[in-house]
Amino acid sequence: MFLQLLAFMIAIGGSVLGGPINTPGFPAARVLSQLPKETWLESIVVRRNGDILATSLFYSSNVFTVTRPSFHTDNKAKVLASVPEVNSLLGITELPASYGEEAFFFVGGNFTSLTTFTTTVGSFKGFKLTFDRYGKATVKKVSDLAPISSFPNGVTAIPQAPGSVLIADSFVGSIGRLDLSTGHYDPKAFAFQEMTVPEGAVLPIGVSAMRIKGSYLYFGNPSTQSIYKVKVDSKGYLVKKAQPSLVANISSVAPGLDDFIFDSHGNILLATNSPENAIVHVDVKTGKSKRIIGGPTDPLMPDSTCLAFGRGIFDTNTFYVSTGRNISDPTTSARIVAVDASLLNY
């Protein structure tokens, strides 16, 4: 008994002191929610009340929700809203509060093939998801984007400009700016060679995700496995003559690169997609990158697509990862994985 207790205390101490990942009895990661067959999640955000929202890329155009994720060990993802005008949903972001309203923006459109990623050019739209004060969700289309829009992917709000959002288009290879009140969309608000797909790239997917932090817009380009930053003003406009500079090249760590967030130290945590199936930590000062959980042979998070930190009372150190599924195994389905970052050694 005493020995057991001692082992238990060493186990706890080990993790507090930055000990091994996955301390027995205190696994850093767990499957929070296993979705049913034919599901594939693309983007995830956490509401101010702590509930999770996740968009579905394939098989349906649903927004799923998991309520109070830190209160239960097993959580069912429920359909919060369906968007029948399109067959796929992509990036979702919370809009900065205006008049106390809780609202999110997301993009969706039509994919015609899951394997070759073919899309219907011009079918993409921007939607606003609003919660009223009774918690009822309403989805409204706010824009048809641009006729050239062909793979709007990641989206991000602009902290000081609540009326606009930025949208990365992975096939056009640029970042557009959408005015939410008029629906006007400039698809090439940021158009740099660093956002495009270089000739001969194995993965023909250009800029896919971005975030504003401080006076920079950070963006990731899966085709070059690189993250860049470029100077923007407080309203999210490019600073005149500013050029992108490389933050990190993760090619030696992971073949893929999808959505990313900043941790409490201001460093990047990014989801890698399949076949890496991991979360990678990027030190934004040195560019040094390393995998912190998951991996090519780890069944934990097949096709990790996006992640978001908890906002509840008990889960501010936990990030939630959305996944597609094991691409080689059609019997698998999407899941949401909860990872306690304080138990990871990085």
Ligand SMILES: *[C@@H]1O[C@H](CO)[C@@H](O)[C@H](O)[C@H]1NC(C)=O
């Ligand atoms: C997109 O898909 C939806 C749902 O299947 C369909 O109703 C709509 O007509 C399609 N739009 C285009 C432009 O193909």
Ligand SMILES: *[C@@H]1O[C@H](CO)[C@@H](O)[C@H](O)[C@H]1NC(C)=O
């Ligand atoms: C990233 O690193 C790889 C391997 O060293 C190199 O081939 C590639 O050109 C680099 N990409 C960028 C954008 O620097």
Ligand SMILES: *[C@@H]1O[C@H](CO)[C@@H](O)[C@H](O)[C@H]1NC(C)=O
């Ligand atoms: C994915 O599925 C294939 C086929 O069943 C299997 O061999 C492989 O181990 C799975 N990969 C992971 C990461 O679970």
